[in-house]
Amino acid sequence: MRTRRDATIAVVAGGGAVTTMLVGLVTNAVSAQSHWPSWLAWLQKHPWLSFVMLGVVTAGLTTLLAALDDRRAPGQSPEPTVRPDDGSDPPGAALVLRSLPRDTAAFTDRSAELESLVGSVRTAQETGEALLVHVIDGMPGVGKTTFAVHAGHVLAERFPDGQLFVNLNGHTTGRSPVQATEALASLLAATGVPTQQIPVGDDAGAIIEARAAMWRSQLAGKKALLILDNAASYRQLEPLLPGGTGCLVLVTSRKRLAAHEEVVLAVEALPPDHAVTLFVRLSGRSADSLDREVLAELVRLCGYLPLGVSLLAARIRHHPSWSAEDLHERLVAARDRLGELRAGERAVAATFDLSYRDLAPERQRFFRCLGFYPGTELDAYVGAALGSVSVAVARRQLDALYDAHLIDEHPGSRYRLHDLLRDYARGLADEGDSMDHVQAVQRVCTYYLAALAVTNEHIVRGGAIVPPPPDDAERMETPVMESRTAALSWLENERPNVLACIRQANGLALHDLVIRLAAAMAPFLRQAGPWDQAVGLHRTAAEAARHAGDQQALAGALAELGVVRRFMASYPEATEALNEAVTQYDAAGDRRGKADALNQVGIVWYLTADNEASARAQSEALALYRELGDRLGQANALADLGMVRRQTSNFDTAVEAQSEALSIYRELGDRYGEANSLRDLGIVHCLMGEYTLAAQQQREAFNIYKALDDRVHQAYALNELGVVQRLTGDPDGARDAHAQALEHYTELGDRFGRANSIRHLGVLDRLSGDLPMAIRVLEEALEAYRDLGSRGGEAASLSELGVARGIAREQDGAVDAFRQSLEILRDLGDRCGEAEVLNHWGALLRTSGNPAAGRGRFEQALGLARGIRCPLEEARALEGIGRCDRVIDGPARAEGRLREALTMYRQLGVSALADDIERLLVSQAG
Incomplete structure (x- = not known):
């Protein structure tokens, strides 16, 4: 990197020297008072060539310096930059609209820009060329977003696979x-990708690459429109660009972005006559009733910006x-009062002030309160809380502010402030009491x-404890949510705003609220995930609890962090967080919390096959739940203890606990x-050879999961x-069941379940x-289990690989696989x-x-199978012994075992x- 930089500096220095020489040549050629030696005399005789070379070199240096400027370190840039996520701040979420915002009546004649954009798109689609990124830039208030949204509506029919808008x-x-x-x-979530699959x-770098690859795959071969609004830099938006040729990307930004293969559409202030026309149209007055000269001065004072004109x-x-x-x-008076503003925004801010001063006092107060809102969009319920x-x-106030053009309306009775109006x-808000x-x-x-x-009443399991809201929350009006679907929809819409509020509360040291x-x-x-977002949130909560000295809150945040880490298959991190949660709950004297954390860490140890530690944790959790009379906790600990017993082939005690x-x-x-209990009982009964009962229990479990719309666990029941x-x-039925499970797992992003199906x-x-x-598929499963750290899955895959390699006459490979599997x-x-x-x-x-x-080997297997009551393996061992005896000692010796x-x-x-055995015995008798 340093060598390349030094070389660039040398080129710039050399270029400067050449430029200086050329300037001297031009000057000398014009004066004709001295003569240059050798070949330079030829240049002196043709001064026009000196001018051409001077121009070329100057242009080249300008381009090079611009490129160098674009590559400055983020800390040197005066513009907003996108910071790498170091995990030190609360998580955020992007607001994505699955359809375009409503087209605005304030849009005025941008026919040249619109014709250029539509023509560019039409040409690319007709010739099959890739659609270039179109960057719409211009100063604040000039109407970049309005133009992009209007253009999106005009072009929507050309992009039938969807239109997305991202702020x-x-x-x-x-x-x-x-x-x-x-x-x-x-x-990805907006385009239908389940969050568990993200x-x-x-x-952070690897996650950006993985998500960007999935995003490009999601749009591959599709015709979609993507509006990236209010971009800070090309670095911020580059990972969001689709990889296919059929998608159109419109980018709005206040600064010139150095995008590759871009088309730049500069949106300038309106021409004076267009600004006047827009004013007349929105004023509700006839053109004849307004003084044309005064109108010209009015639109000039607000910089010919559509936002100011509409206000x-x-x-x-x-x-x-x-x-x-x-x-x-009135406008002149307001403009003088706001003279301290930056020159580029001074005129339009004067129009804001004029509109603001025209509001009733209570509406002015409500508008000021909106300036404190940390989120991006709000509805009447949020407005009520703010004001x-x-x-x-609040609904009347918002409607009035919309009528006054001080707030924009979005679908679903939601509202949003323009960036300048938010400023x-x-x-205004900062002028008051801090x-x-x-x-x-x-x-x-x-x-x-x-x-x-309210939402948690629909999505939390019955009997589970969620911390209650503060007492003053009872006075808050909340939306009506009568179903789980409605609750989840509300949560998905409000997620970015809730996370923004947590960021703001954290910045204001409001630790209890965080x-x-x-x-x-x-x-x-x-x-719902994405789980890395949840990790960031619970880390922030844990830090807030440490600042507040709240041991119980710290324990709760650590416990949630551990659970999410388990979902991510980050088992060491999950164990660390949950063990610390157990310690903190113990110190706080919260036995219920301690039992819950023990139950969760026991699940992690079960997944990593530390069966002794898992059984110990679940037994301790069960004892605490029984002391507390917590029936749901008892059931959870018993169910998880049953799974541990089953994993260690203690089938009778597994059935007892699970039942x-x-x-x-x-x-x-x-x-x-x-x-869950039915499904695990089905697994145990299958191992015990009770196949009819096992199938019945798996079908019962599947039907319940289907009623609960839980596709992950439907897939687990299908696999079993x-x-x-x-x-x-019934191999055909088995293949159908495993294939359906694999489809569910792939869609939902459950890597462990997917490995099982494979x-x-x-x-x-x-x-x-x-x-x-078979060998290829089993090797894929083996690799997946090893990536996840699932030793049980690894052992099962190795066992099956050994069988397949043995049949394929790869005896050394088969023996090696069996040996590794047995060791695990x-x-x-x-x-x-x-x-x-x-x-095997x-x-x-x-x-x-x-x-x-x-x-x-068969004798060893027989002893183990009889010891744990595993009839299928007992029968296989007896058959194997009989077949070996038949070869060694003859048919008579083999008949008993067979x-x-x-x-x-x-x-x-x-x-x-x-x-098969019956045919063998018949042939023996013959």
């Missing part, structure tokens, strides 16, 4: 520019008795706590818990049902005889899995000409394996 907050007062990670997450992690026209429309001269007089008025009054409102700002933020945060309490809002948002972010959990869930009416179908001779499909490929496909399974204490691998290994040895060694295996297969309903 990047490049120059929004009180808001940091939207980071690429936030914008990409919001864009890549998450701690490496002036609104003033005269609302005052029928005013003349144009009256309006001019400390009723929702009915102006903030300036406590007004704090109190306004407190009021709007309290409103959101009240509204979140803690409460983070806890209230936790249930939604658990299921007790199921009984409590049914007593409480907790359908979600009921389905597929296993039962495969074992009972492994099961690999087993079916092997059974169908497609060994190359013995470490995990999974005796059923160990018996299965030993049976015995079969490989028998078919490869070493029946004696194979018999030894008939034992046949009986067990018939009892299990495994017809195909039973038929």
